[in-house]
Amino acid sequence: RTEADPVIHALVEGRPVDRADPFALEVLRLLVTPHAVARVQLGVVLALLGGALHLDDPEWDIVAVEREVPCAEVALLDLVQTLRHLCRLYGIPCGVERVRLRVAREHLAAYPPLPTAAFPDEARHLVVTEPLVAVPAGVADADMPDFVLDVGVLARPTQGYRSDPVGSLGVVGRTHLVLRTALRSAGAELPPWNAPRAASTEPEADPAREEAAGGTDRDPAAVSIPETGAAPSAPREPLRYFLHSLFRKTDFRAGQLEIIDRALARRDVIGLLPTGAGKSICYQLPALLSPGQTVVVDPIKSLMQDQVDNLAAAGIHDAVAINSDQTPGERRAAEAAFGRGEYRFVFVSPERLQIAALRERVRSVGRTRPTAFVVVDEAHCVSEWGHDFRIAYLNLGRLSRELCVFAGTPPPMVALTGTASRAVLVDVQRELRIDDEAIVSPASFDRPELQFAVESVSSPGKLPRLAKWITDELPGEGHLGIPLDRLVSGEHGGIVFCPHVNGRFGVYPVHQQIGNALRLHARDGQDDRIGFYSGSVPKALERAGTTDRLFVPMKTGTQQRFKQDDLAILVATKAFGMGIDKPNIRYTIHYGMAESVEAFAQEAGRAGRDRGKAVCLVLFSDHRDGETAAPDPLELGIEVEESRKRIPGQGEAKDDADRMLWLHAQSYSGVEAEATAIRGFYRLFVGPAVEGSAAGSEVPLTVTNQESMARLRQEGWLPQTAPAAGEGNGNRPAEDPPKIDFERIVYRLSLLGIVADYTVEYGGDLGD
Numbered sequence: 001r002t003e004a005d006p007v008i009h010a011l012v013e014g015r016p017v018d019r020a021d022p023f024a025l026e027v028l029r030l031l032v033t034p035h036a037v038a039r040v041q042l043g044v045v046l047a048l049l050g051g052a053l054h055l056d057d058p059e060w061d062i063v064a065v066e067r068e069v070p071c072a073e074v075a076l077l078d079l080v081q082t083l084r085h086l087c088r089l090y091g092i093p094c095g096v097e098r099v100r101l102r103v104a105r106e107h108l109a110a111y112p113p114l115p116t117a118a119f120p121d122e123a124r125h126l127v128v129t130e131p132l133v134a135v136p137a138g139v140a141d142a143d144m145p146d147f148v149l150d151v152g153v154l155a156r157p158t159q160g161y162r163s164d165p166v167g168s169l170g171v172v173g174r175t176h177l178v179l180r181t182a183l184r185s186a187g188a189e190l191p192p193w194n195a196p197r198a199a200s201t202e203p204e205a206d207p208a209r210e211e212a213a214g215g216t217d218r219d220p221a222a223v224s225i226p227e228t229g230a231a232p233s234a235p236r237e238p239l240r241y242f243l244h245s246l247f248r249k250t251d252f253r254a255g256q257l258e259i260i261d262r263a264l265a266r267r268d269v270i271g272l273l274p275t276g277a278g279k280s281i282c283y284q285l286p287a288l289l290s291p292g293q294t295v296v297v298d299p300i301k302s303l304m305q306d307q308v309d310n311l312a313a314a315g316i317h318d319a320v321a322i323n324s325d326q327t328p329g330e331r332r333a334a335e336a337a338f339g340r341g342e343y344r345f346v347f348v349s350p351e352r353l354q355i356a357a358l359r360e361r362v363r364s365v366g367r368t369r370p371t372a373f374v375v376v377d378e379a380h381c382v383s384e385w386g387h388d389f390r391i392a393y394l395n396l397g398r399l400s401r402e403l404c405v406f407a408g409t410p411p412p413m414v415a416l417t418g419t420a421s422r423a424v425l426v427d428v429q430r431e432l433r434i435d436d437e438a439i440v441s442p443a444s445f446d447r448p449e450l451q452f453a454v455e456s457v458s459s460p461g462k463l464p465r466l467a468k469w470i471t472d473e474l475p476g477e478g479h480l481g482i483p484l485d486r487l488v489s490g491e492h493g494g495i496v497f498c499p500h501v502n503g504r505f506g507v508y509p510v511h512q513q514i515g516n517a518l519r520l521h522a523r524d525g526q527d528d529r530i531g532f533y534s535g536s537v538p539k540a541l542e543r544a545g546t547t548d549r550l551f552v553p554m555k556t557g558t559q560q561r562f563k564q565d566d567l568a569i570l571v572a573t574k575a576f577g578m579g580i581d582k583p584n585i586r587y588t589i590h591y592g593m594a595e596s597v598e599a600f601a602q603e604a605g606r607a608g609r610d611r612g613k614a615v616c617l618v619l620f621s622d623h624r625d626g627e628t629a630a631p632d633p634l635e636l637g638i639e640v641e642e643s644r645k646r647i648p649g650q651g652e653a654k655d656d657a658d659r660m661l662w663l664h665a666q667s668y669s670g671v672e673a674e675a676t677a678i679r680g681f682y683r684l685f686v687g688p689a690v691e692g693s694a695a696g697s698e699v700p701l702t703v704t705n706q707e708s709m710a711r712l713r714q715e716g717w718l719p720q721t722a723p724a725a726g727e728g729n730g731n732r733p734a735e736d737p738p739k740i741d742f743e744r745i746v747y748r749l750s751l752l753g754i755v756a757d758y759t760v761e762y763g764g765d766l767g768d
Contacts, residue, residue: 297349587616
């Protein structure tokens with residue numbers, strides 16, 4: 001492990017490295033070179049921003065002092081390539097035809113130059129490198145460079161080096177930038193880089209950064225990217241260059257370029273791509289090629305973490321997720337860093353944008369810097385979940401255009417999904433306020449690598465049938481053709497989706513049963529090859545003392561272990577069903593009925609993302625035989641209330657259809673019940689608050705969820721809780737009436753124009 005390496009410890013602690021040890025010097029070169037290259041590129045960008053260099057100059061003349069390792073030539077080759085492609089993408093003239101690079105090598109050892117053969121001939125002919133031993137004091141002004149870079153990665157800003165081969169260049173007035181662990185001005189004699197650390201002092205202002213940026217009088221318009229973004233149809237070759245440079249992918253998949261084109265042209269877009277078709281690239285690439293931060297709205301926390309991890313794996317570390325898995329202190333720190341512009345990507349849930357503090361943070365960011373894009377990932381959730389139990393989704397279209405405005409212009413919205421029926425798509429367009437012409441869709445959503453199977457089985461027979469599928473049928477040539485020992489080793493992954501967290505078909509008991517049946521549990525629990533994932537703590541663990549706070553690292557660790565192939569099987573709820581990118585999932589098994597066709601497509605779409613063969617199995621139980629079955633709750637022509645009466649209670653459900661119908665019934669109370677609750681809320685809270693106010697005026701109102709709902713129920717505006725078992729409820733088990741959500745009442749009032757806007761304080765259960 002690198003943490004145990006003495007060379008790395010020496011570097012971290014600021015101690016000198018033994019120059020007599022060839023291995024130590026090689027390790028130092030490998031560690032320091034990427035940082036040195038990045039610092040050279042930072043210096044050149046600052047010179048462009050400050051006017052020391054210009055894109056329309058035919059030649060740049062740069063002097064670089066390499067204090068520890070070779071870095072300048074490779075840095076310039078890479079940066080010039082990047083700048084030329086970026087200029088082509090945005091239609092900006094680039095007149096640079098030659099870069100004269102003179103390098104003074106003050107290396108710690110006789111390191112060979114970095115190889116440049118991988119760069120195209122065009123770039124290698126553009127950058128002409130010459131050695132520079134020293135500069136005499138009386139050098140002619142005509143031979144003065146445009147820009148001098150002194151690059152030392154190991155020195156702190158308050159330290160210097162004993163030698164100064166280009167010191168005389170700084171007296172002629174040309175830009176001279178010193179790059180250490182941070183920037184400083186060239187000038188005074190400083191202690192060597194390995195001198196003892198001085199006593200702590202207050203940080204000083206950084207005149208070098210201001211000087212390189214051209215001072216406080218710099219005209220910002222001189223370096224601005226055109227407001228209209230890239231051309232309506234961006235050049236393909238620059239985009240392919242950045243796709244490979246940033247994500248190491250060779251070419252685009254079907255539909256990706258069309259979505260990226262619209263995004264870079266600063267136009268709204270809805271991208272419909274099959275699961276596994278690379279939707280994330282469709283917003284990540286344009287975001288990295290555009291100024292400002294990107295706000296990504298994700299439906300589930302596992303997806304947020306997955307996206308942050310995937311960006312980090314690509315070398316993009318300025319991304320953060322802000323959610324309830326963090327401590328309050330961690331959330332405040334992340335939000336403050338977001339406000340300072342330290343992150344390019346910020347992942348949040350739609351509910352977090354209802355919190356007043358974060359709203360103000362987003363609004364304040366827009367006063368000083370642009371929001372590149374607002375991304376709605378898994379956009380079908382706007383329709384599927386927004387009308388049922390996540391009302392905040394229905395505010396995204398309005399809020400994104402109100403909160404993220406920069407210089408009077410809202411950012412474009414990028415909505416992405418792999419599963420949207422025509423009805424869902426129309427609803428998403430309406431709620432997000434996106435035009436018809438903005439839709440990009442492939443010719444086919446077919447996933448030929450996925451093999452689907454549905455098997456009818458009794459509820460008690462599910463576990464033995466699932467075990468037999470994994471041990472006997474999946475390894476067979478008719479399905480995967482992978483031996484069982486490899487299938488359960490972690491080399492290949494599988495997901496078993498359960499409809500609930502708790503109960504007989506919940507993730508925790510099912511994961512235990514499958515592990516026992518397949519002998520995947522280890523005695524000490526440390527080498528289990530099966531895990532479970534749910535959004536909330538299973539009741540069995542809750543009773544054992546596991547709190548929400550303790551559960552967060554447990555489920556995060558499970559997600560990471562599964563992605564890293566330490567777990568062979570993951571038993572999960574829909575909290576793990578969207579967007580998770582693990583290429584070697586060979587099968588998904590639904591241990592019940594998915595809540596919708598779109599949800600099934602999402603969850604089954606976790607498999608085969610490497611384009612290899614995969615199996616998607618549904619174990620479906622159906623106890624209706626036509627003779628003894630109860631009246632059908634889905635019979636055409638019956639009213640909602642009649643349908644509800646026919647649905648068995650949670651404890652009475654004998655098959656998957658009954659269990660899913662019960663869940664759906666709990667999410668919708670019916671038109672009359674909702675209308676009654678809304679009238680009651682208005683009469684009890686809104687009416688008294690606005691009484692005596694002028695027409696059209698806005699009146700603030702603060703109410704608490706728990707107290708308001710209790711009062712609505714007490715005064716008859718909400719259904720009473722069902723009686724407990726044995727209290728006049730026949731054989732039907734006790735259960736709550738269908739939920740009428742507090743936020744849904746407020747949202748309905750906003751549609752009527754009675755509520756102008758609302759925020760929610762979740763920690764205190766307070767709505768304003």
